Amino acid sequence: MRTAFIDQLVKEARINDKIFLLVGDLGYNVVEPFADEFPDRFRNVGIAEQNMAGVAAGLSMVGYNVYIYSIGNFPTLRCIEQIRNDIAYYKGNVKIVSVGAGYAYGSQGVSHHATEELGMMRSIPNIVVCSPCDPIEARCITMISANYDGPMYLRLGKAGEVVIHEQFVQDLNIGDILPVLKTDGTEKVILSSGSILGDALKSAKEKGVDIYSIPFVKPLNKCQMVDIANRYSDITILEENQKSCGVGSAVIEVISDLYCTGEIHRFPKIKRIAIEDQFYHLSGSQSYLRKQAGLVL
Amino acid sequence: MDIGKCEDFAKDIRRMSLQLAHNANSSHSGGALSMSDILAVLYSGIIHVTPETVDSPNRDRFVLSKGHCCASLYATLGLRGFLSLDELLEGYGKDGTVYFSHVSHHLNGVEVSSGSLGHGLPVAAGLALGSIASKTAFDVYCLTGDGELDEGSNWEAIMFAAQNELSNLCLIVDYNKIQSLGNVKDIIDLAPLADKFKAFNWKVVEIDGHDCKEIADAFSIFKNEHKKPTVIIGNTIKGKGVSYMENQLMWHYKAPNDVQLKQAMEELK
Numbered sequence: 001m002r003t004a005f006i007d008q009l010v011k012e013a014r015i016n017d018k019i020f021l022l023v024g025d026l027g028y029n030v031v032e033p034f035a036d037e038f039p040d041r042f043r044n045v046g047i048a049e050q051n052m053a054g055v056a057a058g059l060s061m062v063g064y065n066v067y068i069y070s071i072g073n074f075p076t077l078r079c080i081e082q083i084r085n086d087i088a089y090y091k092g093n094v095k096i097v098s099v100g101a102g103y104a105y106g107s108q109g110v111s112h113h114a115t116e117e118l119g120m121m122r123s124i125p126n127i128v129v130c131s132p133c134d135p136i137e138a139r140c141i142t143m144i145s146a147n148y149d150g151p152m153y154l155r156l157g158k159a160g161e162v163v164i165h166e167q168f169v170q171d172l173n174i175g176d177i178l179p180v181l182k183t184d185g186t187e188k189v190i191l192s193s194g195s196i197l198g199d200a201l202k203s204a205k206e207k208g209v210d211i212y213s214i215p216f217v218k219p220l221n222k223c224q225m226v227d228i229a230n231r232y233s234d235i236t237i238l239e240e241n242q243k244s245c246g247v248g249s250a251v252i253e254v255i256s257d258l259y260c261t262g263e264i265h266r267f268p269k270i271k272r273i274a275i276e277d278q279f280y281h282l283s284g285s286q287s288y289l290r291k292q293a294g295l296v297l
Numbered sequence: 298m299d300i301g302k303c304e305d306f307a308k309d310i311r312r313m314s315l316q317l318a319h320n321a322n323s324s325h326s327g328g329a330l331s332m333s334d335i336l337a338v339l340y341s342g343i344i345h346v347t348p349e350t351v352d353s354p355n356r357d358r359f360v361l362s363k364g365h366c367c368a369s370l371y372a373t374l375g376l377r378g379f380l381s382l383d384e385l386l387e388g389y390g391k392d393g394t395v396y397f398s399h400v401s402h403h404l405n406g407v408e409v410s411s412g413s414l415g416h417g418l419p420v421a422a423g424l425a426l427g428s429i430a431s432k433t434a435f436d437v438y439c440l441t442g443d444g445e446l447d448e449g450s451n452w453e454a455i456m457f458a459a460q461n462e463l464s465n466l467c468l469i470v471d472y473n474k475i476q477s478l479g480n481v482k483d484i485i486d487l488a489p490l491a492d493k494f495k496a497f498n499w500k501v502v503e504i505d506g507h508d509c510k511e512i513a514d515a516f517s518i519f520k521n522e523h524k525k526p527t528v529i530i531g532n533t534i535k536g537k538g539v540s541y542m543e544n545q546l547m548w549h550y551k552a553p554n555d556v557q558l559k560q561a562m563e564e565l566k
Binding site: 020040041043045046048050051053054055056057058059060061062063064081082085086089090 | 354402408409410411412413415416418419420421422423424425426427428430431433449450453454456457460461
C-alpha cells in the first residue's frame with residue numbers, strides 16, 4: 001500500500017505543483033522517489049510530529065496541499081491537538097498519512113500498534129477518514145486526496161496486502177462503499193475496512209456471504225447505508241481497531257440514526273469483530289496478533 | 298518611524314485592552330499590557346499588512362501564539378482599522394459574537410487562532426517555509442509568551458527554523474517573567490534564554506520590550522538578517538503601565554472593576 005501511495009503521489013505532484021510532502025524521519029525506501037524528484041517540495045522535519053503538523057498547517061495557509069507522512073500512531077496521536085486546532089479547525093489542506101494500520105508493525109511492540117487512531121481521527125470535525133483495503137484503493141484514495149481541498153487521514157497498511165480489486169476503481173467518490181462480493185439471495189454481509197478485509201474474503205466466498213469494503217470510515221455514504229440496511233438482515237463488521245471507536249461504531253451510528261428518522265424500518269442484526277479494549281503485549285506478526293485479538297470470522 | 302507616536306499608540310492599545318477586559322470581565326490583563334509596546338511598533342510600519350491587503354498573498358503574517366492575551370491584538374487591529382471598534386467593545390467575550398477571549402482567525406486581520414500554547418511557532422515556521430518555497434516574499438512574525446516556552450513543540454520548531462534557514466521568520470518573546478502559577482524562574486527557568494537561542498543557531502536580539510526605539514531597531518536587525526531566523530527577546534513587565542498591576546500575578550486572572558479601570562485610564566493618559 002505504501003508503494004502504491006507514493007507512486008501515485010509522485011504522479012500527482014508532476015501535474016500539481018502545490019503538493020508538498022513532509023516526513024517525520026520515516027519512510028526509508030518509500031519516500032525517496034518524491035524527495036529526489038521534488039526536493040523543493042519535500043522536507044524531512046525530523047522526529048518532531050507536533051512541529052510537522054504545525055508546519056503543514058502553515059504551508060497549507062500559503063496554498064499548498066501538504067502530506068505529512070509517518071508510521072503507526074506518530075502522525076496522529078502524537079500531534080492530535082495540532083491536527084485538531086491547527087489543521088481541522090481551518091479545514092486546512094493537509095493529508096495525514098500513516099503507514100502501518102492496526103497490527104502491521106505487530107512485532108515492534110504496543111507503541112507501534114495503530115489501533116485507536118481511527119476513532120480519534122473520526123471524532124474530529126472536518127476530517128475525511130480513509131482506510132483502504134488494498135493497494136488499488138490506496139492508489140484511488142491518493143488520487144482523490146491530491147484533488148481534495150481539506151483535511152484527510154489516510155490509514156494505510158504497510159506492504160504485501162491481498163489485492164482485492166482487480167482494477168482501478170473508476171469514479172470513486174468520498175464516502176463510497178464498495179461491493180467486493182455480491183450475490184443474489186443472501187441476507188448476510190460482511191463489512192470491512194483496511195487490509196483485514198483480505199482475511200474475510202476466503203471465508204465469505206466459502207459461506208456465500210456478501211462482502212463490502214468501506215474505504216471511507218468518515219463520511220459514510222448514507223444512501224448506500226440505507227440500501228445495505230434494507231438488503232441485509234445480518235451484518236458482520238470486521239476491523240482492526242478498538243471496538244469502541246472504529247468502523248463498527250461508525251456504521252452502527254449511521255444505521256441507528258437512519259432507524260430513528262424512519263429512513264429504514266428494520267434494524268439489522270449487527271455483529272462486531274474488533275479489538276476488545278485491550279493491549280497485546282506479546283510479540284507477534286500481524287496475522288498472529290489479529291488471531292490473538294479475535295479478529296477472525 | 299516616529300517613536301513618540303508609537304508610544305502614544307501603545308498607550309491607546311493598553312487603554313483599549315483594559316476596557317475590553319473590563320467589559321467582558323475577562324482575564325489576562327497583565328500579559329496583554331506587557332506586549333503592547335511590541336504590537337505598537339509592529340503595527341507602525343514594520344509589518345506589511347493593512348485592512349486593504351488582509352487577503353493579499355504577499356502580505357506579512359503575524360501569529361499570536363499567546364492567544365489568551367488577544368485583547369491587546371484586538372485593540373491594535375481595532376485602532377488600525379482592521380476591526381470596528383464599536384463592535385469590538387460591544388462584542389468582546391459576549392454570546393454569539395466572533396470575539397472569543399482567545400484569539401480567533403475569524404476576525405479580520407487575524408491569521409491564526411490560538412489558545413493552547415506552543416502552537417503558534419510551528420505554524421509560523423510553516424508559513425515562513427511556504428513563503429520561501431512559493432517565492433512569495435513575505436515575512437512572518439510570531440509572538441509567544443515566556444511560560445509558553447515550556448512547551449516542547451516550540452523547541453521542535455526552533456530547531457526546524459534554524460535547519461531550514463527561515464530568515465524571514467521573526468519570533469518575539471514577551472519575557473515578562475511571570476507565568477500562570479508564579480515566577481518563570483521558579484517553575485521552569487528559561488535563563489539563559491538568549492544563549493539558548495544562540496546555541497540553536499538563531500540570530501538573537503535582546504531588548505527592553507517597552508522601549509519603542511529598541512523594538513524598532515530590533516526589527517531592523519531582523520530585516521537585515523538573511524541566513525538565520527531571528528528572535529527578539531523583549532524583557533517586559535507583566536501589567537506594564539498600570540501601577541497596581543505591574544508584576545502582580547493576580548492580574549493574570551482578574552479583570553479591572555469600575556474603580557480600578559478609572560485609575561488605570563488616568564495612569565495611561
